[in-house]
Amino acid sequence: xxxxxxxxxxxxxxxxxxxxxxxxxxIGAMYAALGIHGCLPHSHGSQGxxxxxxxxxxxxxxxxxxxATSSFxxxxxxxxxQANLLAAIETIFAVYEPDxxxxxxxxxxxxxxxxxxxxxxKAKDDxxxxxxxxxxxxxxxxxxxxxxxxYANMVTGIADQFAVSTGAKKNQINIIAGWMEPSDMREIKRxxxxxGVKIVLFPDTSDVLDAPQTGKHEFYPKGxxxxxxxxxxxxxxHTLALGSIxxxxxxxxxxxxxxxxxxxxxxxxxxxxxxxxxMTLSQIGGVSVPDEITAxxxxxxxxxxxxxxxxxxxxxxxxxxPDQLIPLTExxxxxxxxxxxxxxxxxxxxxxxxxxxxxxxRSPETxxxxxxxxxxxLLHQWMKNEPVDLLIGNTYGKYMARDEDVPFIRxxxxxxxxxxHSYFPNVGYSGGLRLLEKILNVLLDxxxxxxxxxxxxLVM
Amino acid sequence: xxxxxILEGRQKQVFEKKTGVEQLDISCDTSSLSGSVSQRACxxxxxxxxxxxxxxxxxxxxxxxxxxxxTWDIRGAVSSGPELHRLSFSTxxxxxxxxxxxxxxxxxxxxxxxxxxxxxxxxxxSTCIVGLIGDDIEAVCKKVAKETGIPVLPVHSExxxxxxxxxxxxxxxxxxxLIGTGSTEGISKYSINILGEFNLAGEAWIIRKYYEKMGIxxxxxxxxxxxxxxxxxxHGASLNVVQCSGSMTWLAKxxxxxxxxxxxxxxYFGIEDMSKSLYDVAKHFPDRTDIMEAxxxxxxxEVKELYPSLQKFKKALSGKKAxxxxxxxxxxxxxxxxxxxxxxxxxxxxxxxxxKDDYARLKEMCDEGTVIVDDSNPVELSKFILEKEADLLIxxxxxxxxxxxxxxxxxDHNHExxxxxxxxxxxxxxxxxxYQSVMSPVWQFAPRKGVKV
Numbered sequence: 001x002x003x004x005x006x007x008x009x010x011x012x013x014x015x016x017x018x019x020x021x022x023x024x025x026x027i028g029a030m031y032a033a034l035g036i037h038g039c040l041p042h043s044h045g046s047q048g049x050x051x052x053x054x055x056x057x058x059x060x061x062x063x064x065x066x067x068a069t070s071s072f073x074x075x076x077x078x079x080x081x082q083a084n085l086l087a088a089i090e091t092i093f094a095v096y097e098p099d100x101x102x103x104x105x106x107x108x109x110x111x112x113x114x115x116x117x118x119x120x121x122k123a124k125d126d127x128x129x130x131x132x133x134x135x136x137x138x139x140x141x142x143x144x145x146x147x148x149x150x151y152a153n154m155v156t157g158i159a160d161q162f163a164v165s166t167g168a169k170k171n172q173i174n175i176i177a178g179w180m181e182p183s184d185m186r187e188i189k190r191x192x193x194x195x196g197v198k199i200v201l202f203p204d205t206s207d208v209l210d211a212p213q214t215g216k217h218e219f220y221p222k223g224x225x226x227x228x229x230x231x232x233x234x235x236x237x238h239t240l241a242l243g244s245i246x247x248x249x250x251x252x253x254x255x256x257x258x259x260x261x262x263x264x265x266x267x268x269x270x271x272x273x274x275x276x277x278x279m280t281l282s283q284i285g286g287v288s289v290p291d292e293i294t295a296x297x298x299x300x301x302x303x304x305x306x307x308x309x310x311x312x313x314x315x316x317x318x319x320x321x322p323d324q325l326i327p328l329t330e331x332x333x334x335x336x337x338x339x340x341x342x343x344x345x346x347x348x349x350x351x352x353x354x355x356x357x358x359x360x361x362r363s364p365e366t367x368x369x370x371x372x373x374x375x376x377x378l379l380h381q382w383m384k385n386e387p388v389d390l391l392i393g394n395t396y397g398k399y400m401a402r403d404e405d406v407p408f409i410r411x412x413x414x415x416x417x418x419x420x421h422s423y424f425p426n427v428g429y430s431g432g433l434r435l436l437e438k439i440l441n442v443l444l445d446x447x448x449x450x451x452x453x454x455x456x457x458l459v460m
Numbered sequence: 461x462x463x464x465x466i467l468e469g470r471q472k473q474v475f476e477k478k479t480g481v482e483q484l485d486i487s488c489d490t491s492s493l494s495g496s497v498s499q500r501a502c503x504x505x506x507x508x509x510x511x512x513x514x515x516x517x518x519x520x521x522x523x524x525x526x527x528x529x530x531t532w533d534i535r536g537a538v539s540s541g542p543e544l545h546r547l548s549f550s551t552x553x554x555x556x557x558x559x560x561x562x563x564x565x566x567x568x569x570x571x572x573x574x575x576x577x578x579x580x581x582x583x584x585x586s587t588c589i590v591g592l593i594g595d596d597i598e599a600v601c602k603k604v605a606k607e608t609g610i611p612v613l614p615v616h617s618e619x620x621x622x623x624x625x626x627x628x629x630x631x632x633x634x635x636x637x638l639i640g641t642g643s644t645e646g647i648s649k650y651s652i653n654i655l656g657e658f659n660l661a662g663e664a665w666i667i668r669k670y671y672e673k674m675g676i677x678x679x680x681x682x683x684x685x686x687x688x689x690x691x692x693x694x695h696g697a698s699l700n701v702v703q704c705s706g707s708m709t710w711l712a713k714x715x716x717x718x719x720x721x722x723x724x725x726x727x728y729f730g731i732e733d734m735s736k737s738l739y740d741v742a743k744h745f746p747d748r749t750d751i752m753e754a755x756x757x758x759x760x761x762e763v764k765e766l767y768p769s770l771q772k773f774k775k776a777l778s779g780k781k782a783x784x785x786x787x788x789x790x791x792x793x794x795x796x797x798x799x800x801x802x803x804x805x806x807x808x809x810x811x812x813x814x815x816k817d818d819y820a821r822l823k824e825m826c827d828e829g830t831v832i833v834d835d836s837n838p839v840e841l842s843k844f845i846l847e848k849e850a851d852l853l854i855x856x857x858x859x860x861x862x863x864x865x866x867x868x869x870x871x872d873h874n875h876e877x878x879x880x881x882x883x884x885x886x887x888x889x890x891x892x893x894x895y896q897s898v899m900s901p902v903w904q905f906a907p908r909k910g911v912k913v
Contacts, residue, residue, distance in 0.1 A: 005547060005577060007576065013569075013572060014565065014568035014569065014572065015551060015552065015557075015565040015568060015569060016549065016550075016551065016552070016565075016568070016569035016572055016573065017525060017528070017548075017549070017550045017552035018547060018548065018549055018550075019532070019547060019548050020525050020528065020529050020532075020548060020550060020552070022525060022529070023525060023529035023530065024524050024525050024526030024529065025526075026526070027526070045619075045620075046502045046503075046588055046619035046620045047498060047500050047501060047502045047619070047623075048501045048502025048504055048505045048527075048619045049502070049526070049619070050498075051500060051501040051502070051505065051858075052501070052505070052526065052527075052531075053530075054858055055530070055534075055857045055858055056530055058857055058858055058860070058861060059857060062860075062861055063861050064838060064858070064861045064862045064865060065858070066838060067497065068495050069494075069497075069498060070494050070495070071493065071495075071496070071498065072588075072619075072620040073620060073622075074620060074621055074622075077588075077591070077592065077620050084494040085494070087493075087494045088494040088495030089495065090495070091493060091494065091495030091496065092495045095495075095496075095839070096839065106588075107523070107524050107526075107553075107558075107588060107589045108588040108589060108592070108619070108620060111558060111588075111589055111592045112592065141524075141555075142523075142524035142525065142589075143524040143554050143555050143557065143558050143589065144554070146525070211865070213864065213865060213867065213906050213907075214907060215865075215866065215867045215906060215907035216865065216866065217838065217842040217866055218865075219838070219839065345525070372552070372554070396532070
């Protein structure tokens with residue numbers, strides 16, 4: 001009963017956050033940078049930031065996560081971090097030999113006024129960046145946005161700083177991955193291949209954070225979008241941004257720089273969002289949807305029909321990141337379930353807009369909130385006031401699930417106590433089927449657990 | 461042996477033990493080099509891990525959300541009662557707060573929280589940014605303490621103001637303000653405080669029981685399963701028993717100076733050091749021979765049970781090699797001895813925060829050819845592990861997957877241990893964990909140490 005501290009009565013709090021449903025920007029920038037091949041993320045701040053981000057990513061993926069730090073001291077904080085960053089860039093290229101260093105800022109370096117654009121330019125001018133190597137940057141102060149916007153900022157930096165427009169169009173489509181797992185990125189690539197559409201996916205953490213055991217510690221695993229691929233995105237015919245918060249800003253930057261038109265889609269989580277993704281990609285790519293994909297879809301619909309009676313009206317509370325929550329909410333409605341409480345710590349109006357579009361017609365009474373005050377404490381209070389049948393969210397949800405004795409599915413970031421998210425996708429029709437299986441498993445397990453002897457059923 | 465490339469500027473923090481060769485003192489106690497992939501954390505982290513186990517206190521992180529989010533219940537410091545420490549409280553500073561200051565937010569947050577949870581005391585951690593925007597934490601804490609009547613203690617843990625060790629010190633500083641404020645009435649002359657034991661997986665309970673069996677009163681544990689009231693009367697104990705030297709020696713020295721309480725350094729890992737930590741305490745009370753008798757009794761009973769059970773592990777592990785890279789150096793000493801007692805040798809020994817004396821002692825203890833490192837990084841660790849053909853790595857969260865990728869066993873001797881490794885039972889658990897990991901059948905399927913099967 002760890003959460004006996006949660007009171008039922010919801011009171012307005014003055015700025016205080018209890019049990020956050022978000023974390024800070026830099027970790028998102030670090031994660032995004034790991035999706036470029038041969039890239040070493042660099043944290044321009046205190047040593048602790050880098051250490052915490054690496055530890056959290058390592059706990060989530062159970063993989064080594066490499067990143068360097070400027071190791072700020074008191075001196076740097078008074079005189080500015082330029083000397084630290086210049087020294088760091090030199091050291092990193094000499095010792096760790098990455099192709100790219102992706103620098104992100106922190107609350108500390110932003111507050112003292114370090115200008116990453118200026119410092120990284122100086123590094124280039126001073127000859128500290130070897131021929132053919134790159135330094136990119138993103139501004140990610142921890143007191144703005146969340147890990148999700150930090151991811152978006154780094155992806156924008158990647159698009160903006162690598163894309164080149166040669167004037168000759170390439171018959172390829174950019175897909176900008178919103179914050180999703182390596183398994184999801186792998187699945188997006190598989191779907192595009194099956195459709196027969198040539199894509200450049202970025203960032204791409206597959207084969208980076210789901211690397212096989214090889215007997216070696218690969219400092220730069222084989223995955224990640226390559227520099228030539230990233231340079232070519234300026235010549236692509238179109239961009240699809242998967243997620244309005246974590247992916248769209250990069251698409252906008254790319255359109256501005258290289259005039260590549262873009263469309264923003266929800267992440268393809270669940271049936272309808274995947275439909276939109278497949279339809280859009282096939283239309284832009286000028287291909288028809290192959291039978292295999294149609295059959296995958298059919299299987300998902302088939303299972304929904306088979307099991308509908310166990311899903312109908314089940315109340316769900318969910319928390320996590322906006323780009324996942326929006327299509328997930330839609331999927332729950334498609335499953336005839338009832339999302340009743342939704343919380344995301346990430347601020348921004350796009351969340352509310354996305355949720356309104358889905359909920360207004362189908363479930364106007366759903367509680368949802370994002371940004372300041374939208375933390376797990378609030379969600380827990382809501383759950384106490386209107387109990388639910390299922391909770392979906394990251395590992396920290398386990399406390400609420402235990403406290404309220406509610407079935408729980410781990411979904412989102414971070415997942416610190418289970419495996420699978422790196423290997424089995426949530427996107428696409430097969431991802432939808434996996435999610436559905438998980439939902440059914442916990443609901444039916446619960447039904448079995450609670451069944452009276454005479455109602456304990458063999459066939460369900 | 462192929463020369464190992466070491467980061468320029470790091471040569472002084474790495475050396476290989478060779479007798480007959482003049483060797484420089486290791487350079488430590490320095491900040492990490494800019495641009496290194498350091499395994500270290502910051503000042504805030506140091507403070508947070510030391511104070512975190514005080515279970516009936518409010519822990520409020522004053523700063524942007526990350527610092528609170530990353531330290532939310534990540535350390536298995538178990539409490540036998542209240543669990544307020546396992547929640548995450550943050551002022552979640554926003555851009556406007558950075559511009560206009562966060563004092564008001566801090567004040568309101570504290571008032572709200574203290575009213576709601578009625579904690580025995582509150583610790584307020586400053587993070588990097590608070591040090592820059594100039595919030596007067598002291599003043600806010602004083603005001604809130606006055607209004608609420610509980611101790612409200614600022615912890616000056618701005619991340620950039622030193623290393624993790626400075627964070628330990630900041631935490632001890634806050635504890636020092638509590639110590640001496642409680643009544644010492646009724647405390648036995650034969651009493652101790654257990655310092656630097658954080659009750660990971662319930663380890664403090666095991667240690668406490670041994671001492672209690674000896675007839676010793678444990679006044680407080682700092683900070684494992686910690687309670688504010690116990691901390692406040694800690695000055696009534698006759699002796700401070702300090703483990704995890706890095707984090708708590710400063711506090712012990714302060715208490716010695718202020719309250720005249722002597723201290724001894726101990727370690728609860730391995731049979732040898734565990735036994736010594738009981739005997740050393742007993743020796744402190746020479747007028748009571750029964751305490752020493754009881755200590756001998758405890759050791760004899762425990763060892764009688766433990767020793768035979770270790771033999772099967774020893775048989776399997778004999779001749780295997782270990783690499784150690786942990787937070788504090790003191791732990792490394794015990795681990796070397798503990799590993800030797802199950803037939804293993806140590807080929808790499810290092811720590812994040814050891815000092816000169818620690819490394820001198822380490823050098824003395826290690827076998828010829830052992831590599832000794834301060835504040836290492838993954839490249840170095842991987843290289844040494846491969847070149848020295850280690851079969852096991854002992855480390856923390858960031859090192860675990862590196863070991864597994866290399867195809868060697870791993871034992872977490874840091875925050876994420878799930879079973880107690882302290883005490884006699886802990887030695888059994890340790891040996892079992894090492895045995896399980898090193899001898900795991902999974903390594904049959906893995907190309908070991910970079911060599912194709």
